[in-house]
Amino acid sequence: MGVPLWGNLQRDYNTAYNMSAPYVSGSWEVTPSLNVDASVRWDFGQVNGTYSGGTTVRKDMNNDGVILASEEKVASIDYASTKPVNYKYNYGSFSLGANYKLQENQSVFARYSSGATTKADRILFTSNVLADGSIRGVKDQIDQAELGYKGNLGFGGLFVTAFYSRVNEQGGFEATTQRVIANHYRSFGLEIETIVKLSKAFTINASATLTDAKITQGANQGNFPRRQSPFIFTLLPSYTAGPLSIGVSTIGTAGSYTQDVNQLKMKGYVIFNPYINYRFSSFLTGTISGNNITNTLGLTEAEDSSITDNATNIVRARSITGRTISASLLLTF
Numbered sequence: 001m002g003v004p005l006w007g008n009l010q011r012d013y014n015t016a017y018n019m020s021a022p023y024v025s026g027s028w029e030v031t032p033s034l035n036v037d038a039s040v041r042w043d044f045g046q047v048n049g050t051y052s053g054g055t056t057v058r059k060d061m062n063n064d065g066v067i068l069a070s071e072e073k074v075a076s077i078d079y080a081s082t083k084p085v086n087y088k089y090n091y092g093s094f095s096l097g098a099n100y101k102l103q104e105n106q107s108v109f110a111r112y113s114s115g116a117t118t119k120a121d122r123i124l125f126t127s128n129v130l131a132d133g134s135i136r137g138v139k140d141q142i143d144q145a146e147l148g149y150k151g152n153l154g155f156g157g158l159f160v161t162a163f164y165s166r167v168n169e170q171g172g173f174e175a176t177t178q179r180v181i182a183n184h185y186r187s188f189g190l191e192i193e194t195i196v197k198l199s200k201a202f203t204i205n206a207s208a209t210l211t212d213a214k215i216t217q218g219a220n221q222g223n224f225p226r227r228q229s230p231f232i233f234t235l236l237p238s239y240t241a242g243p244l245s246i247g248v249s250t251i252g253t254a255g256s257y258t259q260d261v262n263q264l265k266m267k268g269y270v271i272f273n274p275y276i277n278y279r280f281s282s283f284l285t286g287t288i289s290g291n292n293i294t295n296t297l298g299l300t301e302a303e304d305s306s307i308t309d310n311a312t313n314i315v316r317a318r319s320i321t322g323r324t325i326s327a328s329l330l331l332t333f
Contacts, residue, residue, distance in 0.1 A: 012077045013124055015049030015085050033101040043116070044090035048133075051124045052082045085124065086133030091116045105152040114143045119170075128170070137170030137182070156195040156203075163189050183260060185225050187213035201241050208233040220260040227301050229256045229268070243279040248272055253298075259305035264315070269298035271320065285330040295323040 025039035055078035061071050093115030101107045116139040123129065128137045148161035167185040189211040196204040213228045215221055224230075231254040238247030252270035257263075275289040292298075302317035 010054035010075050010077050011052065011125060012079070013049065013051035013085075013121060015047055015051065015121065015124075017045060017047050017120065019043070019045035035099045036097070038096045039094065041093045041115075042090070043093065043118075044088070045118070046088045047085055047120075049085045050082045051085060051129075052077050052079050053125055054078060055081075083129065083131075084133035085129065087135040087138065089118055089135075089138045091139055107150050109146075109148050109150065111146045112144070114141075116141050140170055141168040142166070156197045157193075159191075159193040161191040163187075163191065165189075182218070183215050183220070183225065184217040185213060186216050187211055187228075189213075202237070202239050205236040205238075206234065215260060220262070223260055223262040224257055226259045227256050227266075229253045245277040246275070248274040258302040258315075258317075261305050263306035264302070264304065266299040266302060266317070269296050269320075271296050271298060283332045285332075286328070287330070288325070288327045290326075291324045292321060293323055293325075296320075 021041055021043045023039060023041035025037070027035060027037035029035055055076055056073040057076045058067055058072055059074045059076070060067055061074060093113075095111065095113040095115075097109065097111035099107055099109040118139050123135060123138065128135055130136065142165070144163060144165040146161055146163045148159065151158045165185075165187050167183075169181065169183050169185070189209060191207070191209045193207040194205075196206070198204065209232050211228065211230055213225050213230075215223050215225055233250075233252050235250040235252075236247060238245065250270060250272055252268065254268040255265050257265050271292045272294055273289070273291050274293055275287065277285060277287050279285045298320040299317045300320060302315055304313075304315045304317075307313050307315075
């Protein structure tokens with residue numbers, strides 16, 4: 001249940017969700033080198049309740065007996081037009097995987113999964129809710145395949161996963177833009193993780209994900225999905241010597257589009273998060289850490305889709321946290 005009231009997003013909903021999800025899973029050692037696992041789940045539920053959108057009314061907010069200009073249109077919830085919510089849903093999910101051991105410290109694996117997710121309150125206030133409270137497009141379908149390699153090698157570890165995924169997004173309400181988002185996507189990608197042990201004291205952890213994602217249906221077919229970076233990475237070198245431990249976590253991302261029309265792009269960025277730990281004794285540890293130490297401006301999402309020439313443009317965007325530095329003492333007893 002919620003009663004948000006701010007700006008142009010005044011609304012009320014009172015809904016009850018009754019959900020069940022029985023499942024069964026199992027694994028088999030087919031040979032000493034080959035393991036197979038599988039799982040099946042069935043989700044079903046029933047949703048009942050009501051919801052009301054926004055309206056404006058003439059109201060004497062300060063009770064002075066006079067309707068001022070600012071009181072001619074007061075944001076309010078339209079309880080006179082309360083609408084029902086009354087629908088059921090059900091869908092099946094499954095996952096099938098196999099792991100084959102090449103050597104004692106190396107293996108390859110494969111997995112295929114199919115499932116879905118429902119939208120809950122995100123589907124309210126959209127055209128997907130019909131007059132009788134029933135729903136169309138209640139779930140988003142997700143299918144994914146993976147093929148990978150895992151190795152515990154002499155220098156450390158290496159993990160590589162190639163993936164393919166397909167998403168059928170039926171439509172959900174985005175409160176900030178007052179739009180219903182409905183798209184089909186597909187993506188290919190490669191994830192790489194590694195741990196490199198240069199010495200007993202010096203270790204490097206790193207990861208990178210490359211993604212080629214496209215919208216496959218609708219007006220934006222062929223475009224990149226919004227906010228989907230084609231490349232992200234992390235890098236964490238660390239050094240430990242006795243009671244001292246130091247390192248710096250580096251996180252980077254390439255640019256991405258603000259919206260599916262691919263007209264406005266957010267720049268990529270890299271942030272650095274250093275830390276120093278010192279163990280004074282078995283029960284006292286001190287830490288100094290920094291977040292985004294270079295105070296980089298990084299935008300994670302924006303609602304506006306384009307910039308209009310020869311006009312005043314205001315872009316609403318969300319940024320990462322700016323530079324912060326903290327110090328702490330941990331006492332263990």
